[in-house]
Amino acid sequence: KSGLYKYETLMRLKTKEGKILSPYFFLEHAKKAKLYHEMTRRMIEKACNYFQNKNTIFSINLTIQDITNEQTIQFLMDKLIETKTNNKAILEIVESEGIDNFEEVSLFIKRLQNIGCKIAIDDFGTGYSNFEYIIKLNADILKIDGSLIKNIHIDKNMYIAVSTIVNFAKQLGLEVVAEFVDSKEVLEVVKSLDIEYSQGFFLHKPEHLK
Numbered sequence: 001k002s003g004l005y006k007y008e009t010l011m012r013l014k015t016k017e018g019k020i021l022s023p024y025f026f027l028e029h030a031k032k033a034k035l036y037h038e039m040t041r042r043m044i045e046k047a048c049n050y051f052q053n054k055n056t057i058f059s060i061n062l063t064i065q066d067i068t069n070e071q072t073i074q075f076l077m078d079k080l081i082e083t084k085t086n087n088k089a090i091l092e093i094v095e096s097e098g099i100d101n102f103e104e105v106s107l108f109i110k111r112l113q114n115i116g117c118k119i120a121i122d123d124f125g126t127g128y129s130n131f132e133y134i135i136k137l138n139a140d141i142l143k144i145d146g147s148l149i150k151n152i153h154i155d156k157n158m159y160i161a162v163s164t165i166v167n168f169a170k171q172l173g174l175e176v177v178a179e180f181v182d183s184k185e186v187l188e189v190v191k192s193l194d195i196e197y198s199q200g201f202f203l204h205k206p207e208h209l210k
Contacts, residue, residue: 006057006090006197009047010206011039031065040066041075050209052083059090059120067093067108068101077115087116090141094122102136109137120177124165131168142169146180146200153185166193
């Protein structure tokens with residue numbers, strides 16, 4: 001809406017044969033092999049190094065496992081400060097995994113906000129989504145899940161649901177992002193709801209970060 005672009009960094013695995021795999025194919029295996037936290041730190045390092053000399057806002061996805069791992073969070077904070085990317089970074093909490101310990105997550109949010117980062121709640125509208133969750137966490141940005149957005153131009157009930165979420169978010173002073181914007185028709189409806197940001201294949205497909 002404002003003409004400002006933000007970039008979401010996404011993890012991919014490149015095989016010896018040159019095939020690119022999404023986390024769907026390797027993340028659970030990485031967790032079982034106890035490689036997950038090291039992969040998260042590698043992701044943080046690559047993202048911060050890439051954007052440190054660019055006047056661009058970027059985001060990194062974090063799971064509850066990341067947030068509750070002190071070594072990972074300390075690494076994240078140190079890397080953000082070292083690369084001076086703390087005021088450019090948005091940390092997206094993967095909402096669908098659910099949160100049992102609000103106190104621990106809230107502390108994480110305060111720590112990162114105190115050094116200049118913004119916090120986004122990802123995939124709102126699925127899984128464990130509820131409005132109390134948003135009120136308690138005191139985040140900066142709400143990302144509405146693509147399952148609610150993709151048919152918003154033809155499904156009245158979806159439109160009503162998204163409109164309700166947007167109004168709620170604005171009352172709390174949150175910026176809103178619509179995910180899965182894959183057509184001009186969807187984008188126009190998103191704009192009509194006064195949603196600040198859109199994300200999806202209609203605007204840009206993921207590409208290798210060189």
